[in-house]
Amino acid sequence: MTATSMPVTMSKTAPMDRAQALGRLKFADSSFRVMTLGAALVVLALLVGVAVSLFIGAWPAFSHFGIGFLFSDSWSPPKERFGAAAAIYGTVVTAIIAMVIGVPVGMGIAVFLTELCPPTLRRPIGIAIELLAGIPSIIYGIWGVYYFKPFMQAYLQPFLISTLGAIPGVGALFAGPPLGYGIFTAGLVLAVMILPFVTAISRDVFETVPTVLKEAAYGVGATTFEVVGSIVIPYTRVGVIGGVMLALGRALGETMAVTFVIGNATHISTSILSQGTTISAMIANQFADADPGLFTSSLLALGFILFIITFLVLAAARFMLSRLEVKAGR
Amino acid sequence: MFFRSLISAAVIAASATCAYAGDISGAGATFPFPIYAKWADSYKKETGAGLNYQSIGSGAGIKQIKAKTVTFGATDAPLKSKDLDEAGLEQFPMVMGGIVPVINLDGVKSDDVVIDGKTLADIFLGKITKWNDPALKALNPNVTLPDLAIAVVHRADGSGTTFNFTNYLAKVSPDWESKIGEAPSVEWPVGIGAKGNDGVANNVAGTKGAIGYVEYAYAKQNHLTYADMINKAGKTVAPTVEAFQAAAASADWTKAPGFYLILTDQAGEKAWPLTAATFILMYKKPADVAASNDALKFFEYAYDKGSDQAKALDYIPLPDSVVTLVKKAWAADIAQK
Numbered sequence: 310m311t312a313t314s315m316p317v318t319m320s321k322t323a324p325m326d327r328a329q330a331l332g333r334l335k336f337a338d339s340s341f342r343v344m345t346l347g348a349a350l351v352v353l354a355l356l357v358g359v360a361v362s363l364f365i366g367a368w369p370a371f372s373h374f375g376i377g378f379l380f381s382d383s384w385s386p387p388k389e390r391f392g393a394a395a396a397i398y399g400t401v402v403t404a405i406i407a408m409v410i411g412v413p414v415g416m417g418i419a420v421f422l423t424e425l426c427p428p429t430l431r432r433p434i435g436i437a438i439e440l441l442a443g444i445p446s447i448i449y450g451i452w453g454v455y456y457f458k459p460f461m462q463a464y465l466q467p468f469l470i471s472t473l474g475a476i477p478g479v480g481a482l483f484a485g486p487p488l489g490y491g492i493f494t495a496g497l498v499l500a501v502m503i504l505p506f507v508t509a510i511s512r513d514v515f516e517t518v519p520t521v522l523k524e525a526a527y528g529v530g531a532t533t534f535e536v537v538g539s540i541v542i543p544y545t546r547v548g549v550i551g552g553v554m555l556a557l558g559r560a561l562g563e564t565m566a567v568t569f570v571i572g573n574a575t576h577i578s579t580s581i582l583s584q585g586t587t588i589s590a591m592i593a594n595q596f597a598d599a600d601p602g603l604f605t606s607s608l609l610a611l612g613f614i615l616f617i618i619t620f621l622v623l624a625a626a627r628f629m630l631s632r633l634e635v636k637a638g639r
Numbered sequence: 640m641f642f643r644s645l646i647s648a649a650v651i652a653a654s655a656t657c658a659y660a661g662d663i664s665g666a667g668a669t670f671p672f673p674i675y676a677k678w679a680d681s682y683k684k685e686t687g688a689g690l691n692y693q694s695i696g697s698g699a700g701i702k703q704i705k706a707k708t709v710t711f712g713a714t715d716a717p718l719k720s721k722d723l724d725e726a727g728l729e730q731f732p733m734v735m736g737g738i739v740p741v742i743n744l745d746g747v748k749s750d751d752v753v754i755d756g757k758t759l760a761d762i763f764l765g766k767i768t769k770w771n772d773p774a775l776k777a778l779n780p781n782v783t784l785p786d787l788a789i790a791v792v793h794r795a796d797g798s799g800t801t802f803n804f805t806n807y808l809a810k811v812s813p814d815w816e817s818k819i820g821e822a823p824s825v826e827w828p829v830g831i832g833a834k835g836n837d838g839v840a841n842n843v844a845g846t847k848g849a850i851g852y853v854e855y856a857y858a859k860q861n862h863l864t865y866a867d868m869i870n871k872a873g874k875t876v877a878p879t880v881e882a883f884q885a886a887a888a889s890a891d892w893t894k895a896p897g898f899y900l901i902l903t904d905q906a907g908e909k910a911w912p913l914t915a916a917t918f919i920l921m922y923k924k925p926a927d928v929a930a931s932n933d934a935l936k937f938f939e940y941a942y943d944k945g946s947d948q949a950k951a952l953d954y955i956p957l958p959d960s961v962v963t964l965v966k967k968a969w970a971a972d973i974a975q976k
Contacts, residue, residue, distance in 0.1 A: 386797075387805075387820030459845060486788045488846060490831045573795035573832025584831055590795075594834065598698030598797025598823045 360616060367610035370603060378610060384575035384591075386600070391607035393614055395577050399492060399585035400615065403567065404560040406496025406581070407503055411560075412553055414500070415507025420537050422508075423515040435512070442505035450569035453498045458570055461497075462489030466582055469493075484580040490572035492585040498566050503556035510552025514545040547629045554626030561619050564589040588615040663934045666693035667700020667713030668799055669835070670854060671734055671917045674954045675713075678941045681948065685940075688933060697799045698823060704728065704920045710930045712920040715799015716823060720896040728920050729972045730897045731965045733938065735955040737855040737883040738804055738913040741843050741863040744770065744785065748864060750877055753778050755869040756811030756904070756912060762789055762850060764814060765829035770848060778869075785848075792842045792851035795832030797823035803915035804852050807903035811912075837861075852913070855883070856953035870912045871904050878911055883955040886914035892961050898968070916957075924974050932975055939966070 370378060370391060381392025418438065422431055466487035474483040518541050526536045542549065564587075572584025573594060588611045599605045665675075672694035679690035695703070697714040704712030705726055713733070723730055740754060754762075758774050761767045767774055770784045794801045802823045809816040819825050833842045836857045843851040843863060850866075855878055858865050867877050876882045889907030890900050902914040919938065925931035942965070946956035957965075969975075 383826060385820070385826035386824050387822035388826070390826075454841070462846075486790065488790055488831060490842075568795070568834060573834075574830065575826055575832075576828075586832075594796045594832070595824050597696040600698065601702075 360613075360620075363609055363613040363616055367606060367613040370606040370610040373603060374607075378607070379614075382575075382577045386595075386604050389603050391603065391610075393588075393607075393611055395575050396586055396588045396591045396611055397614065398577050399495075399571065400561055400587040400589070400618070402492055402581065402585070403496045403499055403571070403587060404557060406493060407499035407560040408553070408557060410497065411500035411503040411556065412507055415504045415556070416511050416549065418504070418508045419511035419515055420541070422512050424533055424537060424541070438505050438508045441501075442509065446502065446563060446566045449498055449502055449566040453494070453566055453570040457498060458489040458494060461491075461494050462487050466491075466493075469582065481579045482581050485578070485583045487582070488572070488584070490570055490584055491580075491582050492571060493581045495567045495571040495585075495587070496581075498570055499560045499563055502563060502566060503560050506556040506559060507552055510555065511545075511549050514548030514552070515541055517548070518544050547632050551626045551629040554622055554629065558619055558622045558626065561622065562589055562615065563587075564593050568593055588612070662689040662691040663711075663930065663937055664691045664709045665700075665711040665713060665919075665934070666695055666703040666709045667920075668697045668715045668917050669694040670715055670736060670799055671713060671954070673856075674734055674945075674949050674952050677948050677952060678937070678945045681945075682937055682940050686936075688937070690937060696797065697802075698797055701920065704922075707922075707926065710921070710925070710927070710934045713917065714920060715915060715917045716802040717899045717901070717916075717918045718897065718920065720899055723897045723920075727923050729923050729968065730899070730918050730920050731968060732898050732900075732916040732957060732961065733919050733941070734949055735883055735887055735902065735914060735916045735957060736953075737878050737911050737955065738800055738807075738852050738915060739855050739858045739865040739878040740868070740913075741840070741851050741853055741858050741865050743843050743847055743849045743864065744787070745847065747782065750865075750867050751779075751782055752784075752866040753869060753875050754866045756807065759868075760808040760812030760815045763791055763793070763808060763827070763830070764812075764818070765791070787848040790846045790849040791827075791830030792833055792839050792846070792849050793827050793830050794824070794835070794839060796834050798835075799823060799915070799917065800836065800852065800854060801825065803901065803903055804913065806901050807913055810904045859953055868912050870908075870910050871906050872908045872910070874908050876909060876911050878913075880950065880955055882909055882911035883914045884958060886910035886912070887916070887955070887961065888958050892964055898965070914955075921973060923972050928974065928976065931973065935969060935973065935975070942966075 374381070374391065378391065378393055379397070380394050381390075382394040382398070383390045383392050384395060385391075418434070422434060426434065466489065469483045470485070470487060474480045522540055522544065523536055526540050531539070567587050568590040571586060571590055573586050573590060574584035575586055575591070578585065592608050592612055596605075596608055599608055672692065675690065675692050679692065683689050692713075693703075693709075697716055700712040700714050701718065703709045718726075718728065718730055722728075740759060742752060744752075754775075755778060758767065758778060761774065768789055770787045770789055775784055802821065805815070805819065805821040805825050809819070809821045819828070831842055831846075833839045833851075836853045839851040840853050840857045840861045840863060843849040843853075844861060853863070857863075858878070865878055867875050870876050885907045886902050886905040889905045889910050890902055892898060892900060898918065900916070902916055904912050905914065921931060921934065942957070942962045949956045
């Protein structure tokens with residue numbers, strides 16, 4: 310359309326009926342609503358579709374092995390004996406190790422950034438944390454194999470075996486030759502990977518604490534430690550838990566980095582220094598070469614179990630985050 | 640399974656878009672991928688026809704050829720003749736390789752240590768846990784073996800290498816056969832699971848006291864220390880091209896329907912016990928005859944002119960007698976019109 314033709318078209322549209330124009334706007338509005346609703350429903354349909362198709366694929370394994378599938382740690386493709394216990398155990402234990410180490414450190418970073426950090430350092434550290442979240446997991450895996458695993462093998466594992474390993478009872482958890490690979494190594498790599506999640510979310514919720522509350526506490530002579538422990542964390546408790554849950558979700562589902570360092574042993578050992586496997590590592594390793602039938606079905610059953618675990622964790626996180634939003638809006 | 644075929648269809652669709660129309664399409668084993676790529680390169684220079692080979696693993700290759708998404712499938716673990724007949728597939732060996740036990744011990748060089756099949760099985764069963772075990776000492780009276788724990792390294796992913804390795808262990812150890820069995824992935828009683836030949840090579844190189852198994856090319860290229868083996872004839876053999884070929888030559892291919900022959904534990908005096916062939920799968924009555932003929936031309940080129948390239952990459956070309964048999968089978972079985 311050229312500039313000279315503009316007034317002509319304008320004059321043509323000018324006498325248009327007012328109701329008609331409004332109707333057109335209304336139509337645009339409602340079709341926009343339907344489109345976005347459709348987009349939202351696609352997500353729901355995908356979720357249900359994934360769950361249902363996983364369950365259908367997993368059904369032969371569930372019906373063949375029954376509830377014993379969850380408790381057997383034998384995984385032998387040539388003998389067609391499959392059990393999920395080793396993979397579930399590895400998934401849960403690596404996630405616990407990651408949380409025990411990653412959450413306190415991540416929250417420590419968040420406290421430092423919001424309460425103690427000189428403003429000049431705040432941005433660089435914040436950006437570094439966010440970059441850490443952006444590193445693809447395969448990079449963590451390669452780092453784990455080439456740099457972290459030799460360190461574990463040469464220093465940390467021999468140290469743990471000679472100190473904690475010597476204590477009766479607890480010692481069984483830290484027994485075995487230091488091979489570098491294992492559940493503990495995988496847990497530590499996961500701890501590094503979830504750090505940015507914990508830190509970023511904790512920092513955001515810590516910033517929602519009203520300054521007046523903190524200043525009041527400082528005013529009555531509280532130390533920084535007391536302010537953080539008695540004001541900041543109680544005030545943001547639900548939000549922090551939401552962040553922790555999201556991190557847990559990542560720790561449970563992480564595949565490549567874990568596959569690289571966990572040692573991929575399909576049975577349960579008492580020692581956390583020995584090799585193990587996780588649900589996602591198992592699927593990544595064996596799916597391509599799995600025979601159709603019970604083998605494939607068992608791998609899909611593992612996937613379904615992981616789906617349920619992750620779904621529960623994320624649902625809990627959503628629930629807690631929604632409570633935080635209610636609280637912040639009060 | 641419905642959505643699995645959906646997934647594979649998506650994978651193939653995605654990969655097919657990258658390939659030029661008219662390329663020979665194949666998918667499967669990762670082990671022969673380097674030599675197939677090399678052959679494809681020189682074949683393209685000579686004839687202008689390209690090869691699009693997806694190295695997605697033997698099991699996945701079998702699935703793809705059964706789904707008819709590729710012209711040929713490639714697998715390290717051959718299909719039994721019953722399965723071939725059911726699917727209407729023709730199977731033939733393409734090239735061979737050797738699997739070697741690799742170790743990491745201070746002061747021990749390649750060929751210093753000798754292992755027999757039963758001892759190897761006992762190590763991978765976790766029955767022998769120290770390098771100075773009496774069984775190992777008896778086999779190696781002239782080597783000082785340390786009082787060091789054996790760190791077993793095996794494949795974590797399903798693989799044709801594992802299939803051939805466990806096939807050998809099952810042949811030589813009844814214990815292995817009853818407890819573990821043979822398959823592309825098995826329930827390893829002990830050890831670290833690493834991904835791929837390179838993962839095992841890297842693990843063995845980085846762990847004192849380790850023992851693992853890799854394709855010969857990986858052992859050679861990574862300068863790993865390998866052990867010699869005692870073969871079925873009771874002779875000590877080193878992993879050499881001659882020893883691999885001796886295993887293939889001593890095998891009786893004429894009595895193997897569908898060329899179903901696993902080359903482990905062959906009887907020849909010079910035969911390396913862990914020799915393996917890798918196989919091609921094609922339809923006897925292909926839907927696209929022209930594509931099938933193109934693929935056969937490529938394989939013919941590889942048999943006739945590809946031997947030196949194979950040797951340069953540490954693969955073992957098939958003996959001429961076997962190639963003749965394969966070509967006869969093509970003429971008899973595969974519809975070329």
